[in-house]
Amino acid sequence: xxxxxxxxxxxxxxxxxxxxxxxxxxxxxxxxxxxxxxxxxxxxxxxxxxxxxxxxxxxxxxxxxxxxxxxxxxxxxxxxxxxxxxxxxxxxxxxxxxxxxxxxxxxxxxxxxxxxxxxxxxxxxxxxxxxxxxxxxxxxxxxxxxxxxxxxxxxxxxxxxxxxxxxxxxxxxxxxxxxxxxxxxxxxxxxxxxxxxxxxxxxxxxxxxxxxxxxxxxxxxxxxxxxxxxxxxxxxxxxxxxxxxxxxxxxxxxxxxxxxxxxxxxxxxxxxxxxxxxxxxxxxxxxxxxxxxxxxxxxxxxxxxxxxxxxxxxxxxxxxxxxxxxxxxxxxx
Numbered sequence: 071x072x073x074x075x076x077x078x079x080x081x082x083x084x085x086x087x088x089x090x091x092x093x094x095x096x097x098x099x100x101x102x103x104x105x106x107x108x109x110x111x112x113x114x115x116x117x118x119x120x121x122x123x124x125x126x127x128x129x130x131x132x133x134x135x136x137x138x139x140x141x142x143x144x145x146x147x148x149x150x151x152x153x154x155x156x157x158x159x160x161x162x163x164x165x166x167x168x169x170x171x172x173x174x175x176x177x178x179x180x181x182x183x184x185x186x187x188x189x190x191x192x193x194x195x196x197x198x199x200x201x202x203x204x205x206x207x208x209x210x211x212x213x214x215x216x217x218x219x220x221x222x223x224x225x226x227x228x229x230x231x232x233x234x235x236x237x238x239x240x241x242x243x244x245x246x247x248x249x250x251x252x253x254x255x256x257x258x259x260x261x262x263x264x265x266x267x268x269x270x271x272x273x274x275x276x277x278x279x280x281x282x283x284x285x286x287x288x289x290x291x292x293x294x295x296x297x298x299x300x301x302x303x304x305x306x307x308x309x310x311x312x313x314x315x316x317x318x319x320x321x322x323x324x325x326x327x328x329x330x331x332x333x334x335x336x337x338x339x340x341x342x343x344x345x346x347x348x349x350x351x352x353x354x355x356x357x358x359x360x361x362x363x364x365x366x367x368x369x370x371x372x373x374x375x376x377x378x379x380x381x382x383x384x385x386x387x388x389x390x391x392x393x394x395x396x397x398x399x400x401x402x403x
Contacts (some may be wrong), residue, residue: 191385
């Protein structure tokens with residue numbers, strides 16, 4: 071049995087195609103924020119040190135921004151990390167950045183904080199984990215055992231430096247007197263550890279961090295625990311330490327390195343941030359791209375997989391920027 075389909079004339083076929091284009095056009099209009107043309111111009115994005123997650127994530131976001139906003143020139147700036155990033159955005163040296171919540175709070179509470187009241191949140195991204203590294207054969211078993219040793223506490227202006235100094239104090243050590251402090255970042259610290267230039271290395275970053283993955287392929291090391299008793303002493307310092315959360319670095323973070331066990335440590339959330347004077351329409355588009363690109367970026371930067379629409383709005387201690395608020399409201403069911 072054969073089926074017969076009537077042949078469409080030229081005019082009905084053209085009308086059908088035109089209707090299809092109209093439907094597609096309306097769909098695209100609906101999907102784009104406010105049905106507007108993408109923002110254009112030039113913005114600066116402060117990232118982090120080479121081999122760190124901030125810089126890796128920033129580069130991938132730059133590509134995603136270009137895909138969604140072809141007329142927007144996003145210029146990336148390397149930095150020492152969270153502290154420098156916060157100050158850059160607050161003072162207008164950068165328009166967007168990523169910074170840890172404790173660094174944001176520390177800047178706000180400091181006496182030297184120009185522009186602090188203009189800072190606004192865009193999205194909560196992922197958590198940084200404190201990773202305190204020593205050679206596998208090191209006699210050091212705890213943070214307190216670092217007394218008298220050469221310890222990299224991160225570059226000045228980094229979020230690592232904030233956390234490292236506070237952790238050392240919680241363990242009863244004076245960072246300026248009881249350890250021989252070094253200022254290496256994730257780009258240089260691992261090599262210094264491998265060459266025995268330092269005895270321990272503090273890092274705070276997403277899991278896994280590329281610089282430590284690379285080190286693991288040529289050098290045997292392990293992580294020192296930061297247990298709950300030490301976290302309690304850390305919280306007793308007050309101020310921005312309230313943003314440190316006791317957690318465990320999962321054994322899957324660095325397969326084959328942790329001997330199948332989780333490591334007690336602390337975590338702090340990272341925020342994408344901007345200022346009140348940055349165009350809200352631009353911020354709305356930026357927020358949308360960050361959320362929509364999660365899976366694509368997450369295929370390369372594992373931490374990005376943790377970006378979630380349900381938690382992105384919690385940018386404490388910063389209120390949401392108007393453009394970000396518009397985006398989240400538009401996504402309510």
